Structure formats: C-alpha cells, structure tokens
Amino acid sequence: MINKSLYIMILLFACLVISCQSKIDNFKEVERFPQIFPDYSDILIPPNIAPLNFSIKEPGTEFEARIYVNKDKQIVKRSINSSIRIDIDQWHELLLKGMGSKLFVEIFVKGNDGNWQKFKTITNEIAKENIDNHLAYRLINTGYALWNSMGIYQRNLENFDEDPILENKSIEFGCVNCHSFCKNDPNTMMIHTRAIHGGTIISQDNKLTKVNTKNKYTLNSGAYPCWHPDGKHIAYSVNDITQHFGSGETRIEVSDGSSDLVVYDIEKNTITTSPKVSTASRENLPLWSPDGKYIYFISAPPVVNLVDRIRAKYDLMRIAFDVNTNVWGKVDTVLSSKTIGKSISFPKISPNGKFLMFCTSDDGYFTIHHAATDLYLLNLQSGNYQKMEINSPESDSYHCFSSTGHWFVFSSKRIDGLFTRPFFSYLDDEGKASKPFVLPQEDPKFYLSYLKNYNIPELITGKVTVSPQAIRDKVLEEAVLTKLDPAVDTLYMKEHLAKPKTEHSASTTH
C-alpha cells in the first residue's frame, strides 16, 4: 500500500516536472521590450562571436528565452534564476546559418501569479563578416599609484577561454603595460615592463628580444607605441608623465611636462628622432598611416604652468617619415583642437585608410578618467568629422580596429561609470557604427561584480602562441641597450633635453 502511494507520488512529481518544462502556450503579451543585461538588443552580431549570454531583469519565478533566425530551429533556454546561458555549439550553428539575417530573441517570464508573460521580441542582426577571433587586454585594479597582481590576457572571442600572455606574478609583480600588435598580428607584438625588470619585450614569430629604448639623447624610454606596417619599426612617444589627484568627480588627471617622438628600428636596434618631433611642444601618441609613409600624432603647446600642463588641448598632426632613409618630412596639422573645440587623442586609422577614429575630451590626452570623453570619426578622404553615435554619458575611449577594418573595439565605462569594459561595434563604409555590445561572458552577471578594468583592448587575428613562460624568462633577462641613429642631431637633442623643466605643484581649479 505504501509502495503504491510512493509510486503515485513519484509519478505525479515527474508529471509536474514535465509540465514545468512543457511549451508555453498560454501567455499574456507585454507591449514593451524586456530589460536584459548586458544589453544585447538591436545590435549587429559577428557570426563568430561567443554566445551572448544574458540575464533577464524582469521580476519572475521562471524565465525562458527562444533564440532563432527562423522559427523551425530555435534555441530554447529555460531558467529559474533569470540567467540565460546559451549552448555554444547550438549558438554557432545558428549564427553560421543565419549570416546576414535577423536574429530574434523572445523572452517569456513567469510571474508570481504563475502566469507567463511574453515581451516584445528583441531583434538583432547577424553580420556577414567575422570579427578577429581574439582580444588582448590588460586586467588591472582601479588604484592609481599602487598595483598588485596584473597581467596581459587574451580572450578567444568565439568562446569564453581566457589565457594569460604575461602575468606580473611571474616577474616579481613589476608593472606590465602597453601591449601592441602589428596589423592585428598575434605573432608581432610588444609589451613594456616597468618598475622591476624594466624594458620592452618584442616578439616576432615567437622570437623574443628585450630592449631598453632609453638613451641619453631621448627624454625617456619609449611609452605609447605604434608598429609600422612592415613589422620592423615601432614609433614611440617618450614622455615625462605625472599624475594629479582631483577633489571632485574627475579623480585623477594625467599630464606630460614634455614629450617627443622616436622611431625604433628593430633590425638595426637603433632609435631615431628629429627636431621636428622633439620640440618644446608635446608630441605624443604616434600612429603610422596604413601605407607606412606618415606618422600621425597629437601635439600640445609647451608647458608654462600647471594649468597649461593639465588643461592644454592637443591637435592632430602628421609628418612624413621614410623608414628606409630615416628622413623626416614636414609637419602638417590634420585637425586642430580649435576647430573641434576639444582635445584630440588616441588616433587610429582603419586599415583601408578611409577613417581615422579618435578620442576627444575637454583637455589633456589621458582620456580614460574623463567622463566626457567621446569617440569621433574623421573621414580622411573628405576631411569631415563627426561625433560617433555610439557614445554614452560615461567615458568612451581607447579603441582598436579589426584587421578588416569594419569591426572595432573600444573601452567604455557606460555600465557603472567606473570600470572599463570592452565594447564592439561595426563601422560600415559610410562611417555609420552599429549599436555597441559588451564582450560576452559565460556568466551573464559577470560585469555586475567584476572589480578589474579591461585596459587597452586590442583585436588580434589569432592566439598569441609564444608562451607566458618564454616571455617571463625574457623579461627576467637584462635588456639590450638601443643605439642612437647616427643621423640624429645630438647637439640639438642635448640642448632640447637640457631645457629646465618647470615644477608645477600648485593647485588648480577647473
């Protein structure tokens, strides 16, 4: 008798479970879109991206998402904790078949009263063009003067795998920064290490070298880098950088007392510069044109006082440079800060040479700490520029084009105003960018509690294959000193560097 009752109860429970998982036939339609986090709605999706897992921010006891290109083949995910995690194989199959089509997401939520609600269908679009399949970035905490563990990592954008390129715990917790790749190539890379075991690590097809780019005729060792398209030269700015702490919303300002440009020839191990890019003005953030004939850079007037130093606006300039002869051309102004009314920084040119994307802020060049920082787009063919529609009220800053030039990644603090996250967008041939979406994570609520910043996101076409251990071992070696190009006007440079640097410690008000 007891056994019979037990069987009936088990049967009833099984029926209950099955009925719970059964298809939702009765539901009330809600005439608005559901709130989801991250916001993966109205976006253009790279066909090779990892599943865009999300959580449903609607009150309920059970949640269901149906994801499809056409209704005969749906991915259906049901959850009791509002997190929708999509099966990776099903997702890639769906995206592959739906390239160039719309992707629909239907959201159902079961309310406390036991009734299901269906929200308006979210519509996204699947692009025809893949995004570069890896993203390199540095993960750091928010401290300004101190650091603890940090590292440069690479994330496979087609799944959720994250691997270290170099972690500072292997090099006695020195600072690692400014990772840079040549034309999105994972096998042509450089990384700076600072504080302990300082130097610049250059990786070319898994062959590693460590160099010290400082010599007595340059202001400092190379800081902000840019690879020449030939993969044999790197342009650097050399900077005298200081941090200034603020009393209000902008917690920190970073400024240069002076800065110049240099070019490092990897094969010859020589540094060259010129009085044209080592002036009293502050030349900074070099960028090669895709044909390798010009260096674009930003420049601000010389420092007179602290206000100048922090509040100066940078113009966008360029200068011709021949890497074969080390001959510098004439400096041109590409876009003046006076014209745009903003300070210009971090210029990046699309691989086809059509667009130049840059950051703007009210002053200075270190934009990440300024909430007002926005991305602008300059059409190099027409000379027209515009503020991009992808900006948010929070800081939208450092960006990088994919190897094809249509996809790009940029740093944004739009989620909470503090932590920098990588966002992706598609730039069409007319210069119109799609609505950005954040790097997908396996746990959709990841960004709601993750306390590190994604710093300098760089798209790369594959995985960096040189091992972290090999890089570590190279970092632990002594750096090779670079030589000065004999053509450098050393007399000028000596004089230039000997000019007294003004101390600026007084306070200044906005």
Place this chain on the structure above:
Amino acid sequence: MKLKIPDLSNLFILLTILVAWYLTATVIQPMLHYQLQQTAFMTGIEFFRNFTAYPGGVSDYLAEYLSQFFIFNSVGSLLIVAVASIQGIIALSIVKRLAGGTNYRYIIFAVILLFGVIVLCNYRYPYYASIRLLLAYIFTWGFCSLNSKYPRFSTSFWLVFASLLFYLAGGPALFVYTLATGIIFMITNKQRIWLLAVPAFMIFAGVVPYLGFKYFFQITLRNIYHITLVKPPDSLIYNPEVQLYAYYLVLPIILLIVLFFLKFPKTEQNHKFKKGKDVGKVSLLKNVRFIVSSQVIIFSILAGLLFIKSYDPNNKNLISIEYYAEHEQWTEIQKIAKKINTYDFRINFQVNRAYSHLGQLPERMFSYPQLLGSRGLFIEPALMFGSSIMPTSDLYFDLGFMGESQRWAFEAQTLLPNSPRILKRLVMINLVNRKYNLAETFLTALNKNILCRDWVRKYEKYVSDTTLAAADLMIAEKRRFTPKKEIVNLGNLDRLKLLLETNKDNRMAYDYLITFCILDSQYDEFTDYLQDYTHYNLKSLPKSWEETLAFYILKNRTRPRYVTPETISKNCMQQISDFNTTLKSFNNNLAEAKSTLYQNFGDTYWYYMLYLRPEVTNILKNKTEVR
C-alpha cells in the same frame, strides 16, 4: 584504577588542546590576523580560478576559506588548534604504524600542536602554510598506509602522491613529504631498494618544482621553492622565522628519531643498565606517570620559551588599535595607546582620530607625543615604511571628503582586492556620492563573502530605494560635507580649507585644520581660522588652542583683533609664565630643563615647540625610521 600510558597521554593531550585553544583565542586572538590580513574568501568560480593557476593554490584556497572565520576568536582558535591537532594525530598514527605503541605519544603530539599554534604569534603569518603542511601530512600518512599494504607498488604510489601534492600544496610540502616518506621507506623497506629510491625521491622533489616553473606555471622561482610567497602588499610580507622551519621539519625529525631507535633497538639500554644494579632507575624510566609527566614538563618549558620568543605584545597592540579604529571604539584606542611605550606614527594617527571623534582633540592633543607634527594627522602612505592605506581613506571619510577617501580606498583595494573592509568603504562612498550603480557593483562583489551578507542586505535596500540613503543621517551629513569643486593637486591643509568652504558646520574638519596649523606653526592661518570658534558653540578656547594663541601673542607682541583679555584663561597665562620661569631657572639650557619641563608641561604646546616638533627632532629626515 591504574592509568595506562595511552590513557594518561590522551588525558594530557586533551588538556593541552584545551589550553592551546584557550590561549590562542585569548592571547593570540585570531581576529587580529583577520584584521591585519583582511582575509576575504569569495564564493564563485572566478575566485577559485585564481587559485588553480599555481602549485599550492588549492591549499591556499582552503586556507582562505578557513581563515575567514578568524574574525571570531573562538572559532578561529578552534580551527587553528584543530588543524594542528590533526597533524599531531596523523604523526602519531604514522609512528604507531612504524614502531607500534610508544611511550612518547604526548610529546610527539604536543610539539606539533605547539608549532602549529606558535607560528600564529606573527600576525603576518599566512595561514596557507599550515594547510599546505597539513596536506603533506595527509599524503605522507596515505603513503605510509598503502606502503604497508602494497609494498610492491610503493614507488608508484609515491610518484602519484608526490605529483598531486606538488600541485595541491606546493614545493616545500612536497619536500616535507619526500623527507618523511623517504624515512618511512628506509624503515619499512628491507631489500635496501631505498638506497636507490630515496635519492631518486629527493631529486624528484628538487626537479619537479623547477620543471613546473619552467614550463607550466606563471610564478617566480623563489615562490615555487619557498614556504611562503612573496607578493604585495609589502605591509603583509611575512619573513619566515625559525618557528616555521621547525614546524615544517618536525615530522621528518620525529620519523628520523623513530628510524634511529628502530635501527639500534635497546642496545644503548643494555649497556647502561645492568641487571639488579640500576633497578631503581629502570623502574622509574618505565613508570607511566614519570614518563608522561616528564614530557609535560619538558613541553611546558619549551612552549613557554617559544612563546616568549614569538609573542610581540606591541605589535599585537598596534593591530588592536587598527581593529578598534575600524570599529570606531575610540576609548579602547586610548586605553591601548597608553600601554605602548614606544612611539609609532600609526598609533599617533589613530589616537588623534580617536581624540577628534571623542571631541577631545583640541583639549588633549599633546597628551600623546606629536612627534611627526602635522604628518601625525595625515599619514602619507607612499612615504612611510609600514603604513597601511585604509586608515587614510577612513580619515577622509570621517572628514566628509569623499573624493580623497575613494582615492585611497581604490589604492587599498588594488592591494587587497576582496577585503570586506575596503569594499564596504567603497559602497558607502558611492552611496554618499549617489553613484548607486557603482554601490551595487561593490555590494554584489561583497555578497560573495558569506560573512558580509547581512551587511549587504541592509545596504542593498539603499540602492533599490534611494530615499533610504537620503534618510540615513550619516550619509546625509557626508553629502553636506563633501566638496563639489574640482581642484587638483591639493595639499592636506588646502583640503581642510576646502571642506570648511564647502560646509562650515564640519566641526571635525575645523578641529583638524586648527590642529594642523598648530602642529605646523602656521600662525597666520591659525589666527585667521581661530576667530570662527564661536561658530561651534565654544564658550572658551580649548587647552591647545589657547596655549598656541598665548605663545603667538607673547612672541609677536600683538594680538589678533578678535582676542580680548578673556579669550585666554588666567590659568593658561599663569602656566606660560611658569614655563618661562622654569626655563630661565636653567639659564635657558633646553637639555637641562627638559626633564623638569616634561614633568610639569609635557602635555603643552610649549613643550612640543621646544622638544617634540619634527623641525627640532629631525625625525622626518629618515622616514623609514618613523615606525
């Protein structure tokens, strides 16, 4: 009923455990470990993943989990004693398996327990070292058991256990395991294969960590071979002491003694004692009570000596002050500060903070030697050895300067990313700043700490219903006080001025500003701001203020416009006159007058000016000496 040795030993073992638990809870106080190290165990895969990337990480994860309960003295003590006791029991089990019953059960157990507890006298001791060692004990015990059951496969077991142990507990644990199992192998292996196996084990234990370093793990060579890791923050770096090395070597040494006695059984005894002649001695040495009592006495002496060597009450008091400051128990800070005879800038800083919170700063500031001048009010974390960062953030939070408090909280969070104390501070700052999204981010992170969930529940409501935040008196006050003006590169005095410019009702900022001016002899600012004292409902000037004003007037032969003959009390004028008279009686010889002046005027501004201020002592010339 006659007690057998095991019974008597067990009784004493139990007593020793109880005493160890009690002393750990009351004298060492595990909560101070928690306070200093800001232990933070977080649930979730992200946190765990950090520990899987290096050898020993899994043990560290377990240690992190256990040591979060150090926040409760009794529970923390229980865990510490339990882990050390398990090690002791394992050692007894191994010895029993190798040598059968022993008369020295008590001392074997007690010595391991002693080292397991005594290492905790150093508040920087990373508890993972105990857990790593525990794993070495467990694996040794596992090997010992399997070795006796399946001797033919012992080398295979050894290799599997060694590889696994290296990953779970790191290089030094592998080394302990290798030594211990090598000795076990020597005892149990009759075919002398051990002559080959033991050196092979040693080579394995030396080479495997190197191979791990070279090809598998992102770690420094030093950290893979050493018991404790060198990693930031500097203020928590633990320098291994002899107690730690002894703790790690005690099991191999015990086994070595067992080996010695098994290899040379009773031969010594036969030589020493001849039948009939030394019967008394022999019977005494076989007497249960004598043997166990001797062990207890020897152990007690050893424990006492080790405790005296290991325990540093000053350091404990210093951490206690930080603990009470975090929990805003200001009178406790004053009590403990009195117990500490040596000067420490961190105590100076917290004592000033305590005075201020108790409304006593103007009255009693010179009761503590203000050797650093204004730098005793604001610690410069980057410049002074041994300083920690959170107290600076706390002080700015007290003052209502959210920007500065947040800046230092971020610096602190960089060094201790999951510290509950720091995350709580960041939540509060962002609630004050109305950055509810950000407050929610820190609350969500904090919610992964199982000990903080009640706190999170309370403040989650502030995010979902922001009127609750507005109604919170503390938050409301901070919102009134925090500066809105954007200014960069402010010094400490400028920050205090900005706070008063933002809201004149900020009494703490006012007290700090006046104190700053006094300590730095900035008389223009002092006299300028002092005239506002009536705004704070003060009917007369507090002690240090009137002493400074009296000194200023006498020195400059002029008095500020707002000063009347009643502003400075007659008592104060009499005192300054007495001070001068005393000094003159020594012909203005400062060195000779010092002792007398200290007795009568040691807590006055005038004494500070002549003997204590940094310009006189030159204490700031070598900042690393300021401890």
